[in-house]
Amino acid sequence: MAANPATFTDRQILTDDLLATIRGRAADHDRENTFFADDLADLKAAGYLQAMVPEHLGGAGLTLRETAREQARLAGAAPATALAVNMHHVWVAVARYLHERGDDSLDWLLRETAHGEVFGFGYSEAGNDLVLLGSRTEARPDGDGGYTFHGRKIFTSNSPGWTRLGVMGLDDTTDPDDPRIVHAFVTRDGGGFEILDDWDTLGMRASQSCTTVLDGAHARADRVIRRLQPGPSLDPYVLGIFTSFEILLASVYTGIADRALQLAVETVGRRRSMKTGKAYSQDPDIRWRVASAALALDGIWPQLDQLAGEVDALVDRGAGWFRATAGLKVRATETARYVVDEAIRCSGGSTYFNRSELGRLYRDVLAGIFHPSDDESAHSTVAQSLLGPLE
Template sequence: MHRMIGQFIRNERDQELITLAEKHRIELSEYAEMIDKDATVPSHIIDNMKMSGLTALPVPEQAGGRSMTLYELVLIQEELGKGEASAALSIGWHLGILKDLHDRKPWAEETYAKLCNDVVNGSIINRAQTEEETGDPTRGGLPATIATPVEGGYTITGRKTFTTLSPHLDQVIVKATCEGVPADFLVSMNSEGVQLEKTWDTLGMRGTRSDDLILNNVFVQTGALLETYDKERKTKALPPAWLLHIPAVYLGIAEAARVEALNFVSSYQPNSLDTPLKDVPHIQDKFGKIALSLVTARHFLYSVADQWDRYPEERMMMQPQLFAAKHQAVSSAMEAVDLSMRIVGGRSLMKKNKLERLYRDVRAGLHNPPSDELTLQVLGMSQFKE
């Protein structure tokens, strides 16, 4: 399964990280059906990711991590996505958020240092931003979750939706409205007043376990206020490059579908033919379309990630490329899965067929940020700026 991605391995460090990710990809493959059926990722899988050091990769080297680059994040996430996409997407939020904090450095130095130490010692984090009232947080709605200043800190009350990897989280970055402006607070999942409501029951990406997070008058100390989103903090803003962990997973799904279809046509020969299906011209044509779609999306995605790493001075201008890379990757992944199912035929719809799960999972890419309409708006506006 490395054949398609091998050309994007640039050096020994890339190969080392791919080898690490491959070990986890193999384990994810073994538990993929169980994860989909039970709609949760077994604890031992997350524990193994902690023990191998994978969950600490974005932490600075001086703090015990590997200072993972954006390119490396994409490389790892695609490999994990080949195994079981919902677990890959889930851990990608943890990795991506740490990458974002590493790039922007928006927090007080001692707060960030403590979080890094926690992560090296096994803490899993995620953001809690989405709400029923506001919808997609990238659209800028003011959070309905409220943080109220009190003596020694704040109390936070509200409900968050789509809290991915919820059963395994140790800390969560909660976005709340505080004195009229959005702000981020670091909340321990063990805090009094924090609870999860099991609302996650979806068609695809079932193992992300993105349940509702309920905060009922949760007290946090003053130092838990991490970042406010007013004009004074504008210098800390950067386009959300870390979200490239998402399209990488969907390319992993597409690659898994391609291999599944390839294995099928290489071994299946109906009695109406003298050769296996792989020798039929229209089958070869479909594989050609899959290859063209995936190689185009991969080159685009990895090129954008490499540009982010190489040229920090250009990052503020890269939002259109970042958004377009996600759009292209997800569109290509859906096309690849669709063609793979056309190749395999009606049996691809059966529950026992791997392609049935891959189809359900790949559709979720349409609903991960940024949305297609927002991407087109950003690209359109960029033309006027030029």
């Protein structure tokens, strides 16, 4: 049973057999804290990493909305795999976003994706609540239009698998009176970085989102995409990152919630009460919990589809995109936590064991609170859109 089957017009790359294979590995990767190398190989072979690359550039040409639906299906099979692959899809979505709006500055990324390159997201920094608006990483000009990057990036998902890493850093030396946030891409074979073996977490373990220490990682001039002033920006590159990241992230956690609801329905149909002799699916309190979880989840899908569809349709919300997509991310991750919690409450004490899939989903879904935009940032964004900036 699926609470939210894709419409018949949605194109899909992930087959049911492939998803079943990936689901069958997820518990082992979680228990052993190992990278999903086997899943990544299968996803590459299926052409899934090229999902959003336009057909004329060698990809499958899926829309953002279709890819979000696919990501939800993948998350239902293996949340950590979906989360890590999500960071690659974000970059492809950003390149697609620019391409469709007449900006070819990331067309090379679409072509390289079509030829098998895997992109990682190296933006997060400890204590940096400015996110895209500032950076603690140094971007040092090389004199030829390129930069070397020096700093520490955290939560670098798919650390063992990326071949290209998107990074940002602050250049405050070229013109100290006019510092710039430099957005660029470095390559794995170019060196200048160290990936720490420090990913031992409560959940999302297979993602291997290790700390990346940049110490001279070099981006040549043609891989420097933007030099923007620190602070809020409506540059299409920033809008592309923000909208793509939030929408695709929301899809992953909504997929987790969908799977949790499915497991709860299956479980309460099997479990029987010694008191009544009936299946727990006949217990009014259990039925209320299942229905409450479903009602909450049903409210997320239309928002996800609507916003992703608007991006695909080139709708221009301007600064309104920040409020819309930050709100979607917070509602999706918080709803997912609620749905998984209700599924746990319905399904009994066996879910408290690590061997339980619901128990694993319970740990995985908690990661949603740490991704930008967090609850505080989203509320600040919405308050500013309604009340203006703080004086």
